[in-house]
Amino acid sequence: MKINGICLILTDRCTARCDICCFSCSPERNQVMDEQLMLDTIDAAEGVEYIGFSGGEPFLEYKLLLKGVTRAKERGHTVTIATNGFWGAWPRERIEETLHCLKPNIIFISTDYYHAQYVSEAVLAEAVSAAKSMGIRTELSIGETKEGISAAEYFKSLGTYKYLTNYTIYPFVRAGRAAALPDEAFIRPVPTQQLYCAARGMISVRYDGQVFPCCEQLVFDTAMSLGNVKNSTIKDLLAAEDNNVKLSVIKAMGFDFLMDSAKESLGLDFPSECSKSCEICGMLFKNDEDVVQRLNEWIAEEYGRLSVDKLLMRA
Numbered sequence: 001m002k003i004n005g006i007c008l009i010l011t012d013r014c015t016a017r018c019d020i021c022c023f024s025c026s027p028e029r030n031q032v033m034d035e036q037l038m039l040d041t042i043d044a045a046e047g048v049e050y051i052g053f054s055g056g057e058p059f060l061e062y063k064l065l066l067k068g069v070t071r072a073k074e075r076g077h078t079v080t081i082a083t084n085g086f087w088g089a090w091p092r093e094r095i096e097e098t099l100h101c102l103k104p105n106i107i108f109i110s111t112d113y114y115h116a117q118y119v120s121e122a123v124l125a126e127a128v129s130a131a132k133s134m135g136i137r138t139e140l141s142i143g144e145t146k147e148g149i150s151a152a153e154y155f156k157s158l159g160t161y162k163y164l165t166n167y168t169i170y171p172f173v174r175a176g177r178a179a180a181l182p183d184e185a186f187i188r189p190v191p192t193q194q195l196y197c198a199a200r201g202m203i204s205v206r207y208d209g210q211v212f213p214c215c216e217q218l219v220f221d222t223a224m225s226l227g228n229v230k231n232s233t234i235k236d237l238l239a240a241e242d243n244n245v246k247l248s249v250i251k252a253m254g255f256d257f258l259m260d261s262a263k264e265s266l267g268l269d270f271p272s273e274c275s276k277s278c279e280i281c282g283m284l285f286k287n288d289e290d291v292v293q294r295l296n297e298w299i300a301e302e303y304g305r306l307s308v309d310k311l312l313m314r315a
Helices: 035-043 058-074 092-102 121-133 151-157 160-164 176-180 217-221 234-239 241-253 256-266 277-284 289-314
Strands: 005-009 050-054 078-083 106-110 137-144 166-171 202-205 210-212
Touching (some): 005 035, 050 058, 058 078, 092 121, 106 121, 121 137, 121 160, 137 151, 151 166, 176 217, 202 234, 217 277, 234 241, 241 289, 256 289
Parallel strands (some): 005 050, 005 202, 137 166
16 A cells, blocks of 8 residues: 555644544543654655644644654655644744744644634634745635535635635534534535545554554544554555555445445445545444454455456456
């Protein structure tokens, strides 16, 4: 499995307690990545273009964040930080000093109907404008459900500083704390047929050392862990046969054959529409040992068929 980036989830502590948080983060959480584990992971990221730092809220672990960003830049990686922008409430001098020391390539700021309950527009505006003045690119990540105001309306309501930044709009999925929201609150514009894995070569390493094959919200609620960097290197985890088989088949074949098998043999049902392909992955690889074992058996069979086809095509 070739990867282009690694997202380091430094902590599950956050200044906010958003109803849609995929990690169920809050001010009371206290898990933090070990510094040496973080540095060893960065040092092992040879040939990887991007190193991202996320949480929780990574700015709450500023000393750890600074050491990680510094090491990543020293090793030539493009550096990104994902945050809710709460630090826009700091005095301007402190903000500029902090951003000057970090100086990442991109800061992704999560802001929407839910985040705005904890980080005001004035604070968001200060964070964006301060980063702009420091020559740091920002991007607003605006999530959306059917509750509250829409992402489009939210974006329109922002001040003129919104033109200083890029932005993306995406549908929230039922993961973490968001699983408590009613099903009808979620936007599902995508047909579930012919869906493929949306991961684009970005893996995640969580504060506890668990490695996941993407950085999508639902993956952390599944049995898709590739292993733990406390016990093995990232290189070895990515090269492991079981991991390679699973990921290569899903990427090559999509989810249709797994859904068909799960419907027929396990009686599982799937919706006709979803928020994105990750929702189907989350339904298939939920933490159910019996289901996951059967899925792995079907994947192994499919991998064998694909391998034979590949050999015959070469012949």
